[in-house]
Amino acid sequence: MINTLRVNTFKAILGESIVASIAATISLLILDVPIWATFLGWIAFFTRGITPRDGMINLACVLSGLAIGIAAALVAGVVTPYLGELTLPLIVLAATFVILSMRLLPTISNLLACFLGLVCFFASTLPPQFASFIELSAALSLGVLAGLLASLVAKHWGVDKSGSPSEARATVES
Numbered sequence: 001m002i003n004t005l006r007v008n009t010f011k012a013i014l015g016e017s018i019v020a021s022i023a024a025t026i027s028l029l030i031l032d033v034p035i036w037a038t039f040l041g042w043i044a045f046f047t048r049g050i051t052p053r054d055g056m057i058n059l060a061c062v063l064s065g066l067a068i069g070i071a072a073a074l075v076a077g078v079v080t081p082y083l084g085e086l087t088l089p090l091i092v093l094a095a096t097f098v099i100l101s102m103r104l105l106p107t108i109s110n111l112l113a114c115f116l117g118l119v120c121f122f123a124s125t126l127p128p129q130f131a132s133f134i135e136l137s138a139a140l141s142l143g144v145l146a147g148l149l150a151s152l153v154a155k156h157w158g159v160d161k162s163g164s165p166s167e168a169r170a171t172v173e174s
Helices: 002-031 035-045 052-104 111-124 130-156 167-173
Strands: none
Touching: 002 035, 002 130, 035 052, 035 111, 035 130, 052 111, 052 130, 111 130
């Protein structure tokens, strides 16, 4: 039984790695989006449950954070001539307040995924425009999809989301 668990864990890890490799290749060669942003989407997928429904909620949260980041940058561009050095702390205050307030929403309340979206925009150094939202949304969406596929591969081989062989699978195999 132990050898079967080790083999299945290895198969799951290999399968997940193949999914990651395919996602990175699609990011680079087909979509021409930042690979690191795709992996932020992968991370966002695993922040709250690993079901397709949870994946959609996590995607909505990460895209909301992305939109808030773009909106914050647009507002900063408008108010900087008037507020000068006060712009940064006030924009950070406002963006953080909005994201933290999302915890009050019934479903789209995954703050970690929201902050990943916000960080994604600012790390990209892209201009705050709709094209940037589309580019980063494509990368994040691919990452969430890849995270879902990776979780399904792990589930197939009896490995839970922590990377440990699941007890249910171990019981069946014994």
